Amino acid sequence: MAILRATQGSARHPRIERLADFASRWAFMTPASVILLAMLAYPIIYTIEISFSELDLSTFTATNWVGWDNYAEVLQDERFWASLKVTGIYLGLALPLQMVLGFAIAYLVNVEWTGRGVIRALFLIPMVVAPVVAGGVWRMLLDPLYGLTNYALGFVGLGPYDWLGNPTLAMMTIVIIDTWRWTPFIVLIATAAILALPRDIFEAAEIDGANWWTTLWSITLPLLLPMIAATFVVRWLGAVKMFDIALASTNGGPGASTQVINLFIYEEAFHSLKFAESAAMAVLVLIATMVLTALFLRGSRMLEEMH
Amino acid sequence: MTVTVSLTGRRRRAHVGRSLRIAGGITASLLFLFPVFWMILTSFKQQRDIFTTPPTFLFTPTLETYITYLQRGIIPYQMLNTVIVAFGAGIISIVAGSMAGYALSRLKIRGATFIGVLILMSRGVPPIALAVPMFLVGRSLGLIDKHIILILAYCTFLIPYVMWLMRGFFMALPKELEESAMIDGCSHFGAFFKIIVPISLPGLLSTLIFCVILAWEELLFAIVLTSRNASTIPVAIAGIAGDTVNGANWGALTAVGTLTVIPVVIFAMLVQKWLIQGLADGAVKG
Numbered sequence: 001m002a003i004l005r006a007t008q009g010s011a012r013h014p015r016i017e018r019l020a021d022f023a024s025r026w027a028f029m030t031p032a033s034v035i036l037l038a039m040l041a042y043p044i045i046y047t048i049e050i051s052f053s054e055l056d057l058s059t060f061t062a063t064n065w066v067g068w069d070n071y072a073e074v075l076q077d078e079r080f081w082a083s084l085k086v087t088g089i090y091l092g093l094a095l096p097l098q099m100v101l102g103f104a105i106a107y108l109v110n111v112e113w114t115g116r117g118v119i120r121a122l123f124l125i126p127m128v129v130a131p132v133v134a135g136g137v138w139r140m141l142l143d144p145l146y147g148l149t150n151y152a153l154g155f156v157g158l159g160p161y162d163w164l165g166n167p168t169l170a171m172m173t174i175v176i177i178d179t180w181r182w183t184p185f186i187v188l189i190a191t192a193a194i195l196a197l198p199r200d201i202f203e204a205a206e207i208d209g210a211n212w213w214t215t216l217w218s219i220t221l222p223l224l225l226p227m228i229a230a231t232f233v234v235r236w237l238g239a240v241k242m243f244d245i246a247l248a249s250t251n252g253g254p255g256a257s258t259q260v261i262n263l264f265i266y267e268e269a270f271h272s273l274k275f276a277e278s279a280a281m282a283v284l285v286l287i288a289t290m291v292l293t294a295l296f297l298r299g300s301r302m303l304e305e306m307h
Numbered sequence: 308m309t310v311t312v313s314l315t316g317r318r319r320r321a322h323v324g325r326s327l328r329i330a331g332g333i334t335a336s337l338l339f340l341f342p343v344f345w346m347i348l349t350s351f352k353q354q355r356d357i358f359t360t361p362p363t364f365l366f367t368p369t370l371e372t373y374i375t376y377l378q379r380g381i382i383p384y385q386m387l388n389t390v391i392v393a394f395g396a397g398i399i400s401i402v403a404g405s406m407a408g409y410a411l412s413r414l415k416i417r418g419a420t421f422i423g424v425l426i427l428m429s430r431g432v433p434p435i436a437l438a439v440p441m442f443l444v445g446r447s448l449g450l451i452d453k454h455i456i457l458i459l460a461y462c463t464f465l466i467p468y469v470m471w472l473m474r475g476f477f478m479a480l481p482k483e484l485e486e487s488a489m490i491d492g493c494s495h496f497g498a499f500f501k502i503i504v505p506i507s508l509p510g511l512l513s514t515l516i517f518c519v520i521l522a523w524e525e526l527l528f529a530i531v532l533t534s535r536n537a538s539t540i541p542v543a544i545a546g547i548a549g550d551t552v553n554g555a556n557w558g559a560l561t562a563v564g565t566l567t568v569i570p571v572v573i574f575a576m577l578v579q580k581w582l583i584q585g586l587a588d589g590a591v592k593g
Contacts, residue, residue: 026416028499032406039462040463111328111329115329125343126343128571136545137342138342143555146362184339243526244541265433266438269439275439275443278435283436
């Protein structure tokens with residue numbers, strides 16, 4: 001293309017021509033780069049700076065360099081570790097549950113019949129309910145006194161449960177709400193993935209007399225594996241930031257039993273005004289997330305190459 | 308023929324399996340829809356119908372809660388803020404993001420792969436790590452509680468998202484399109500705005516709707532960077548849901564919740580085909 005343009009504007013100096021071409025290519029990157037440098041890169045650098053400083057609360061600016069003090073304080077804070085543990089438990093329960101449910105429901109939904117499109121469209125609805133609305137509405141559904149959940153469970157002789165008052169059940173509550181909100185997202189991705197599978201393999205398997213379990217276990221799942229891994233990474237990146245559902249449903253309680261790390265950092269920064277310690281925690285979480293994400297991506301690439 | 312005969316028993320079993328799967332799919336979708344249904348139902352109840360044991364399905368519907376909350380309080384104002392911020396962030400992101408996505412996919416930018424890795428990594432940045440410095444800097448610049456800071460904050464996750472989706476979208480377009488335009492004397496800008504944008508309009512529009520939805524429901528930046536003037540509906544809902552002083556106001560929660568969800572559901576239904584495709588692409592390639 002450069003050649004084409006050069007011959008066209010042969011009267012102009014080829015060097016200037018090339019420079020103009022280079023500039024116009026990069027001009028496309030400029031708006032995005034400027035915004036992301038100012039709003040993404042700079043804040044990260046500033047967070048790192050604050051994490052090594054003392055913050056003057058009268059001017060809200062970082063003042064004295066204090067070295068690793070903030071980090072030492074954070075690492076000795078039991079509440080920080082407790083909050084990481086809560087986040088770990090939430091992720092360990094919610095992610096596998098959502099993956100299994102999502103792909104299982106997608107399998108059910110993918111039968112060819114007239115209503116398939118409608119069913120798929122219906123799964124879009126929970127997915128666009130704002131997480132904070134989901135948290136609030138589920139808080140109402142799980143209310144021990146007037147909630148519908150305990151009423152329904154009463155029919156099968158269970159409960160009543162104090163969903164929001166008991167630490168273990170409160171964690172369950174968070175997982176249930178998160179699963180309700182995010183499983184449809186996985187269903188939709190999984191549906192597209194299943195539809196994209198090559199059909200002839202399944203026809204061949206049927207003719208060979210393979211039963212559905214063998215087909216599922218030795219054909220469908222291996223073929224879907226790269227997609228499952230990719231979906232997992234996307235979902236992980238979302239779940240690790242979870243904040244709104246916990247805030248709206250349990251607000252971290254009872255005690256700190258559902259205080260996920262983002263909620264804890266938020267409270268420390270904006271309610272206790274410990275900005276420097278919060279910045280140190282944010283940097284630690286950032287690093288941990290990056291390392292784990294890189295590992296997951298590595299894993300998913302490996303799966304992709306294996307098949 | 309012999310194959311068909313030997314398969315009839317299997318076919319019948321497969322038929323039963325098929326019906327079971329359909330029934331399972333319908334049940335699952337209804338279960339997932341129920342909380343939304345219950346929210347809408349509750350929003351039309353009077354206070355005395357909300358707090359009943361057992362919960363009631365039959366009642367005289369009323370618009371009382373809606374009228375109360377739309378007439379007084381700052382809910383309508385917060386709705387307007389949400390619209391301004393969501394569309395503002397969406398439009399800026401779609402313009403900046405699609406231009407960058409085009410550069411990455413077509414213009415042989417040096418380091419395009421590296422930029423791709425950076426985009427992916429940006430998705431791992433916890434918003435709280437951005438919210439703390441944004442609050443501190445925004446405060447000294449007098450930008451706190453202004454629409455613009457929230458709009459720009461949302462761009463941090465929307466632009467990388469648009470870049471990634473549109474990069475994939477542009478890569479799938481035939482190269483001859485711009486090549487012929489360039490022969491006709493178009494610059495890169497001319498080719499992009501006159502040729503590429505018009506034929507990518509459906510993709511751009513649905514990506515915009517995606518962005519609006521994501522910005523519409525964001526809570527963390529909104530709660531940190533705004534207090535009254537620019538505060539959005541998710542902040543209002545968090546306030547209602549977390550109001551421990553006056554007790555749970557389920558009427559307000561469900562009415563405001565319904566008003567928040569309805570427009571987004573309509574949007575989502577309008578572009579459902581694209582939405583599903585975009586989700587799948589975002590997952591595979593992102």
